[in-house]
Amino acid sequence: MNRIRKPILDVLCGQIPEHIPVWLMRQAGRFLPEYREIRAKSKNFLNMCLTPDLATEITLQPVRRFDMDAAILFSDILIVPMALGLSLDFREGEGPVLQTVSDQASISVLEYNSEKAAPVFETVRRVKQSLSGMPTTLIGFCGAPWTVACYMIDGNSKNDFAAARAWAANEPGKLDTLIEKLIDASETYLAAQIEAGAEALQIFDSWAGSLKGEDFAHFIIAPTRKLVSRLKKKYPEIPIIGFPREAGDGYRPYIEQTGVDALSIDPSVALDYAKRELQTVKPLQGNLDPELLVRGGEGMKRAAACILDALGPRHIFNLGHGVVPQTPVENVSALVEQVRNFRI
Ligand code: CP3
Numbered sequence: 001m002n003r004i005r006k007p008i009l010d011v012l013c014g015q016i017p018e019h020i021p022v023w024l025m026r027q028a029g030r031f032l033p034e035y036r037e038i039r040a041k042s043k044n045f046l047n048m049c050l051t052p053d054l055a056t057e058i059t060l061q062p063v064r065r066f067d068m069d070a071a072i073l074f075s076d077i078l079i080v081p082m083a084l085g086l087s088l089d090f091r092e093g094e095g096p097v098l099q100t101v102s103d104q105a106s107i108s109v110l111e112y113n114s115e116k117a118a119p120v121f122e123t124v125r126r127v128k129q130s131l132s133g134m135p136t137t138l139i140g141f142c143g144a145p146w147t148v149a150c151y152m153i154d155g156n157s158k159n160d161f162a163a164a165r166a167w168a169a170n171e172p173g174k175l176d177t178l179i180e181k182l183i184d185a186s187e188t189y190l191a192a193q194i195e196a197g198a199e200a201l202q203i204f205d206s207w208a209g210s211l212k213g214e215d216f217a218h219f220i221i222a223p224t225r226k227l228v229s230r231l232k233k234k235y236p237e238i239p240i241i242g243f244p245r246e247a248g249d250g251y252r253p254y255i256e257q258t259g260v261d262a263l264s265i266d267p268s269v270a271l272d273y274a275k276r277e278l279q280t281v282k283p284l285q286g287n288l289d290p291e292l293l294v295r296g297g298e299g300m301k302r303a304a305a306c307i308l309d310a311l312g313p314r315h316i317f318n319l320g321h322g323v324v325p326q327t328p329v330e331n332v333s334a335l336v337e338q339v340r341n342f343r344i
Contacts, residue, residue: 008069008137008316011283012200012239012261016313022339023070023139024293024332025264026322027062031329034061045090046082049075055123056130063136065329066336069316070137070200071127073193075120077143077204080185081152083116085109100155107178112185114192121196128197140198142190144205144244145182145223152178161207168215179223187230194235202241202264203227208254209246216250221257228259241285245321255281267320271310284311287320288335294324296331304338313344 007021029035038054039045048054059074078096082088086099101107128138142148151157153164167175190201208220228240242260244250246268255263255278262282265274267289274284288307292300307317317339323332 004133004135006069006135006137006199008139009199009239011314011316012241014283014314016344020308020313020315020317020339020342020344021069021137022317022336023068023072024062024319024323025072026324027066027068027072027332028058028074029323030325031323031327031332032061032065033329034065046076046088049079050119052119052122052126055119056126059123059127060130063131066332068136068336070139071131072139072202073120073124073127073141073198075123075141077141077148077206078151079117079120080112080142080148080182080189083114083189084112084181084185086152095156096151098151098155101152101178104174104177107174107181110181112181112188114188117189117192121192124193124196124198138197138199139202139241140190140193140200141202141204142186144203144208144220144242145179145186145227146211146219147205147207148182148186149175149178149219150207150210161210164207165210168211168219172218175219179219183223183227183230186227190227190231191234194231194238198238200239200241201231202243203260205242205244205247208244208250209248212250216247217253220244220247220250221254224254224258224260232259241316243285252277252281262316264318265320269320271306275310279311279314283314283316285316285318287318290319290321290324290327293319293331293335294327296328296334300331300335301338304335308339308342 007017010017042048055074059071062068063071078088089097150161150164154161211219239261241262241264243264244254245266263284265286267287292303
């Protein structure tokens, strides 16, 4: 039996999709009234991530409402450090607060316990089952080693990860140990998502822009390449999207050297550069500014049209970063309709 054609998998495999696929990072979240309703009734955000009933429902909400081409697993990149034994809390209006590591000993004691992440895999299984027969691609994810290390070293983003950057500059050996641990844990974590039914993966390197030059090569490209090559060895058919946000000059070496199948780009990447220097290497995803989605109207429409015209069918339409909570739902509907109506 032939599989049903899935536009996202078509693009990721280098084929021409039947329409340009679209999904949005943070498509499940506070901008959706049906998400806020569940959120109001739940103990906290982490509890929602670890309750398969709730996480499955939330993952499916944007697919139902907007007919997105992907369902992105509802979870968080900080589940991996939690499964490594660090305590994690999401405080109201404050974002995540993670227990930190300090010396080699505090890194050595970390041991990845897959059981702690088991509800996430159960969510993947349930979402996959709900999507059966649909052209929607189920995307699993993890944070990249560098970005997750940032949270494990600094605990939160308030200080722009100054401590993590200081490790990179002054104690690279210690950072290497932590990153190796994260490569191992992320490999196991993503393999379990694939076994549970994830059809594609995204690696979020949200703080990739904070490293340059040799540090970028050493702490971003090399660990990502290692993680990708180990997964590819076991699961050659599962495409992987890399998102080294704000990498600037680093996007090109990242896409050439990490082995990812596609590159997600942030709003600062100029479309002519993306088309000429990046899309010629691999398919792209992105890169509408989330603020334009908040404002909607003609401005959004023009910007989306520019992206569609420039990047055409070797492209998955998305934002350049996540949907923000104040985004009007009707702007998302209008955007999806515009992408769907675009003739390749
Ligand atoms: O994209 C999706 O819809 C899937 C789910 C998803 C979430 N977080 C849910 C979430 C994904 C893929 C993530 C990834 C994530 N988490 C990243 C990488 C992407 C990025 O945004 O750069 C990072 C850095 C995190 C860590 C994190 N989680 C932060 C910094 C915050 C606070 C910011 C905020 O928006 O409040 C979170 C919380 C979080 N993760 C929310 C959601 C829906 C908001 C939680 C709430 O309801 O209060």
